[in-house]
Amino acid sequence: MxxxxxxxxxxxxxxxxxxxxxxxxxxxxxxxxxxxxxxxxxxxxxxxxxxxxxxxxxxxxxxxxxxxxxxxxxxxxxGITERRRAVLVGFGRFGGALLGYPGFAERGFDIVAVFDSDPDKIGVSVGGLTVLSVDELEGVLQATGAEIAIMTTPGDVTQELADRLVRAGVRGILNLAPVRLVVPEGVAVRQVCLSTDLQVLSFHLAQNTL
Amino acid sequence: MxxxxxxxxxxxxxxxxxxxxxxxxxxxxxxxxxxxxxxxxxxxxxxxxxxxxxxxxxxxxxxxxxxxxxxxxxxxxxGITERRRAVLVGFGRFGGALLGYPGFAERGFDIVAVFDSDPDKIGVSVGGLTVLSVDELEGVLQATGAEIAIMTTPGDVTQELADRLVRAGVRGILNLAPVRLVVPEGVAVRQVCLSTDLQVLSFHLAQNTL
DNA sequence: TGATGTGAAGAGGTTCACAGCT
DNA sequence: AGCTGTGAACCTCTTCACATCA
CATH class of the missing domain: 1.10.10.10 (Winged helix-like DNA-binding domain superfamily/Winged helix DNA-binding domain)
Incomplete structure (x- = not known):
């Protein structure tokens, strides 16, 4: 092909x-x-x-x-003729919202694990999954074979976690944290930043008020 | 300038x-x-x-x-030397998460109203705001002078609501609903679709497995 | 006849390389 | 000497217009 x-x-x-x-x-x-x-x-x-x-x-x-x-x-x-497995890293406001979103499964993406570092969140069960400690990242990735990670983590730990994810076999990252990720060749990153989008909209508003 | x-x-x-x-x-x-x-x-x-x-x-x-x-x-x-006012339309999973997100205010965007059509949600108060009925859209927009709308509504009602928003003075829309909006000249739209991003990542995965 | 597939032209962005200031 | 600002070359994507084929 x-x-x-x-x-x-x-x-x-x-x-x-x-x-x-x-x-x-x-x-x-x-x-x-x-x-x-x-x-x-x-x-x-x-x-x-x-x-x-x-x-x-x-x-x-x-x-x-x-x-x-x-x-x-x-x-x-x-490449979506087979279902694809993704993990969610960061179970905060956005992470929780994304877990409940049926759109991913409808389009062939299964979230197979959720990670967080907050002891209060670890162990919480949600939508058939239990929130795991980030310590278990490598093991779970190996076990599940997930290739995609969706990151909704605080800015300061995101790069470090991304490095671990990549080392553990992830080759696609959807990053919702407001940080520019540096990843090796062969790993794809999609950056989502709503604040950036708002600022672009603001530019257009300013334009039309000349 | x-x-x-x-x-x-x-x-x-x-x-x-x-x-x-x-x-x-x-x-x-x-x-x-x-x-x-x-x-x-x-x-x-x-x-x-x-x-x-x-x-x-x-x-x-x-x-x-x-x-x-x-x-x-x-x-x-x-155009962000002055603060800008935005309304949130749709108080579901994503809407709720966005309301709690401090990043908007930090970058000069104030969410001044929240709308939903679900009677169970209308009246709920959250972060200093009360969820309003979409019936009040026009009035509140006029009163607040908000120019930006963030939409997290179900696909089938999004275009219709967008039309009303534009008629009521909104000139920038950040759309999280999986629908291509049609808007008149002079109105800016930013489309955010995480499923689309996942599919693009999937393409890259498929590429690297040749 | 009617719609695809595509070379060619056009538009828009990026990168280069260097002139021009401080 | 050092770094900006920018014309020009280059590249990528979009649009056009038409040859091509069912």
Missing amino acids: ERAGIPATTIQRLPLYLRCLLQAEEQRIPLVNSGTLAEMCGTNAAQIRKDLSYLGELGTRGIGYEVRALIEHISAVL | ERAGIPATTIQRLPLYLRCLLQAEEQRIPLVNSGTLAEMCGTNAAQIRKDLSYLGELGTRGIGYEVRALIEHISAVL
């Missing part, structure tokens, strides 16, 4: 396409063309065709794209 | 620069050059200089940038 050479921006749009296609499938729509899919996604037809062309020749000229087949293809490229 | 013509990517990096500069100031560092700032931010010196040059000639050749002055400038461009 020709996966290399797909632009990063295309990859970031695939989950959106997937969501729209699943929606179409629910409505029993068997076929879409680039125009209608673009409308569903809020993009343009050329973008859709170009993006999908990177995954192979998935459409039929004069007809369009078969919804089910396209879902399969995109899922395969995103 | 020459704000137009600043690349969108530059704007998105300014909050990061700001964070690093505040950190430098805390360490009583009065002056930085593009090299050291780049290291703190995990970028390169050329990027820093180019970005800052869009804001004006803020440095001194042969010397570098004065930390305090740079903080002021970036804050001004981001």
Whole structure:
């Protein structure tokens, strides 16, 4: 499968396409063309065709794209045909909220362990899981084979924990802590920072008040 | 002030620069050059200089940038010299977690109202605020003059609520609901979707297992 | 005929390399 | 001498326009 050479921006749009296609499938729509899919996604037809062309020749000229087949293809490229295991590090406000979020499981991601360093939280059981001590990080990661970590830890310990996670086999980190992580080659990091987003919004507000 | 013509990517990096500069100031560092700032931010010196040059000639050749002055400038461009008011729409798992998050206030964003449609939640008081009915949206927005909305609502009602928010004067939306919002010209939207981020991470995992 | 797939043109950002100040 | 500010080269992504094929 020709996966290399797909632009990063295309990859970031695939989950959106997937969501729209699943929606179409629910409505029993068997076929879409680039125009209608673009409308569903809020993009343009050329973008859709170009993006999908990177995954192979998935459409039929004069007809369009078969919804089910396209879902399969995109899922395969995103590597979510099998379920993926993730651990949650940090059981605070955000950590707790994320654990209860059904969206992860719906999209094929299973949270298989939760860690914290606060003795008051360790042992708490929630959603079928028990909060574990971060001391057990390495052992549990080995046992579960989880490859993804979602971090909602205080800023000052995040890099250190990330290092341990990587050493223990994690190769993808979704970081909600307001810290720029440094990770070795081959490990992917997605940084989420709501404060940053608010500041970008603020810029736009300031712009429009000239 | 020459704000137009600043690349969108530059704007998105300014909050990061700001964070690093505040950190430098805390360490009583009065002056930085593009090299050291780049290291703190995990970028390169050329990027820093180019970005800052869009804001004006803020440095001194042969010397570098004065930390305090740079903080002021970036804050001004981001429009966060005055505090900004935001409302939270949706008091569920995420909404509750966000309300307790001190990071917003620290960066100049005050959450001035919380809305929900669930009768069981309306009236609950939390962090000095009382959860209000979404029926009161328009009135409260007018009264508070909030320009930003943070949405953590169920997907199916989000667009509709966003329309009402925009009509009531909101011009920046931070959307945590897994829905692509359609908004009129002049309204800025930042979409946050953790599931999307996980799927992008999954792609990278799949890549490295070839 | 109708929609895809794609080379080519265009736009937007990043990196380079050096002129220009202090 | 040292570091900024910036034109120019380079690269990446988006949009266009059309050849291509069912």
